[in-house]
Amino acid sequence: MLAPVQEARRPPETRHVRAAPPTCHSLLGALDLTGAVMPFDRNAEIYGENEPADYVYKVISGAVRSYKVLHDGRRQIDAFYLPGDVFGLELGDEHTCSAEAITETTVLVVRRTHVLDAAERRSEVARNLWSLTARDLRRAQHHTLLLIKSAQERVAAFLLEMSERLAAGTAFELPMSRQDIADYLGLTIETVSRTLSQLEGAAAISLPASRRIVLRDRSALDRLND
């Protein structure tokens, strides 16, 4: 239930570079991105809750978890961010969640003020900012819906979500641990593990390795997913 120990937390001041060519279909693509590419170790904190939100981030490679911790140590993971995802964008001046790299991760870091200034001048940039937040809102609502479902339904929904976001074909490699999945789904590791075993037993998936998922019967998962 406890978050992993934090490793080095560095302010985003590493090698300042001209950003890699922005992909134009991406949501931050409309911005003229000048930022730093930063690497983070496994479990390294990218920012903490209530810290000043001076930067906006985009995952280049790896995976990020965004979470909150209650006084007694319970951790709720609000979102996983995967390559291409933008995160850390806030309306206010402080981050509302903490963010950590799940695996070795590189992110593109852009000053928030650059983005806000651009939005003031160009309406399509403003619309992109709105769009990013609206997408997060939809994901959050979807996530809320998850949390009223049974363990089987939650795990099935999680697998389908991950399959859409990182599957090439029918199989994929999970970047996150069982504990991360549990804290995302509001379950314990034991229940996540048991449920995956059940799904394997029911021939809905197979688990050639603990983090490797093969979808064997997607319609069975779909049936569990509303």
Next chain:
Amino acid sequence: MLAPVQEARRPPETRHVRAAPPTCHSLLGALDLTGAVMPFDRNAEIYGENEPADYVYKVISGAVRSYKVLHDGRRQIDAFYLPGDVFGLELGDEHTCSAEAITETTVLVVRRTHVLDAAERRSEVARNLWSLTARDLRRAQHHTLLLIKSAQERVAAFLLEMSERLAAGTAFELPMSRQDIADYLGLTIETVSRTLSQLEGAAAISLPASRRIVLRDRSALDRLND
């Protein structure tokens, strides 16, 4: 667990009027609001999930619930909207939730295109749109955090939220039923009712009527709320 029967659903075409003087500190206040004031009966549908999102709404009086229903009838209430709150604003062209009046309710209805056009021309309007969505996102994240807590903690958090949003002093009247509260908190009516009784027994609140709440020991509730 079932949503109440829907009553008449009318498209927003009633008495078209110049909007009442917009309150300037309000988030839609920056817009030059021209819209219709529309009344809705108790339990009347304002819009349904997947319907075209042609209008944006602002509660003038009454209360609104925004919810999703799963195939098997489980209902998740995403948000309650109270006087002053704006709702129904979507980035896409369709509503992602249904909305119903909880009590007799009047709302101000504004064409979405008016708002979007204004946002394209004026950056402070664009920022207001973003701000509205960001506020919803924060509430959604707060709500997600609720759903991993115990029944007592959920109910305490709910009471504190409602107290902030509609209390004059230390007491307030809930507009919504126990079923609505249950579907918001991911509990059953029985658990909600029992938990309220417990809190009354513990002298944290008193319940002079089933929908009237008096906060008797706010710090006791705060202690339950992270």
Next chain:
DNA sequence: CGACCATTTGATATGGATCAAGCGATGTGG
């Protein structure tokens, strides 16, 4: 007054949490 609906309260059932081993992969030092 009587019907209806919302709410409370009581008795029992159950899904997932908790407690407790065991297991397999990975890495480290001898």
Next chain:
DNA sequence: CCACATCGCTTGATCCATATCAAATGGTCG
């Protein structure tokens, strides 16, 4: 290269918070 510690995961046994089922109570409106 192997013994052994560590870590992430799985599996088993038991417990408990909340759901479910059932009934009583109370408030509202005709």
